Amino acid sequence: MVIKIGGSELENESFLEGLGRAVVHWPEVVIVHGGGPTNNKLSERLGIAPRFLGGQRVTDEATLExxxxxxxxxxxxxxxAGLVRQGVKALGLSGVDAGxxxxxxxxxxxxxxxxxVGVDADGLRALTAAGFTPCLSPISLGERGQLLNVNADFVASAVAAGMQADCLVFLTGSGGILVDGQPQARLGAAECRELMASGVIGAGMIPKVESALQALESGVARVLITNLAGLEQFRQGQPCATEVSL
Structure with missing residues (x-):
């Protein structure tokens, strides 16, 4: 399983406790995380104004640093730290580590x-098989060996596809994809594209939905966009919002 968590969730200690209690029950999990709020705070302290385009951060040299x-x-x-406190053998890595x-x-x-464009699935499997839970930040290397900022949603999708994961879960505060304020139990690809085109699915959710569809097209069995409560429901075999399908 691959789990993607946003940077805002990392600010919540109770979220980290709950995530740790859930993850410790799964034998092989890879976590991909963002860090938007942390980056924004650092930018503000350094006097660097963040800019966004289509839900993605515009990155110059200072912003990359x-x-x-x-x-x-x-x-x-x-x-x-939050996962280790709950007994998870978590390893902090980035896309740069070991390429x-x-x-x-x-x-x-x-x-x-x-x-x-590629993921070392064998390397990640070796870590999970040894009992570790890799926690990947999305900073990665480009084709010329340069550091690049990468949207964590896209990294999570690529990792899930590369490992042919049985499930990819995007954890969000909204509890799923909302339509008229209500989380949807299940949405197909055509419905997702229509909701994105109409603006019902907003800029912050668009990379998640696009990544979900890409993962499914690449062979990932299931994709969920949910919250921590939904993850626990899924672990117990109960339905949860929102499952994205082709």
Missing amino acids: VAVLGLTGGASTRLV LVKTRQVEGELGLVGMP
Whole structure:
């Protein structure tokens, strides 16, 4: 299983406790995390104004330095500490470590931003088989060996596809994809695209939905967009919102 958590959840100690209690029951889990709030706080302290385009952070040299510090330092350490306290053998890694995630730099206005093109699935499986829970920050290397900022949703999708995971779970505070304020139990690809085009699915959720569809198209068996309570329901074999399907 691959679980993606957002940076805002890392600010919540009770969330980390609950995540640890859930993850400790699964034998082989890879976690991919973001770190937006941490990065924003660092940017503010350093006087660097964050810019976003289509839900993704525009990354220049200064912003990349902030992302490296925030993601591989603060966010990663906070996550790993919270999991270890619950008995999880968590390892804080990034896509850079051992070349676990390979990327190419995207063209356009996003700057030093990459898209995943390959994952060392065997390396990640070796870690999970040894009883460890890899916790990946999305900072990765590009084709020329340059550091690139990568959207954590895209990394999670690539990791799940590369490992042919039985399930990819995006944990969010909303508890699923909302339509008229209500989490939807299940949405197909056509419905998702229509909701994105109409603006019902907002900018922050769009990368998750796009990543969910990409993972399914790449052979991942199931994809859920839910919250911590939904993850526990899923663990117990109960339905939870929102399952994305093709």
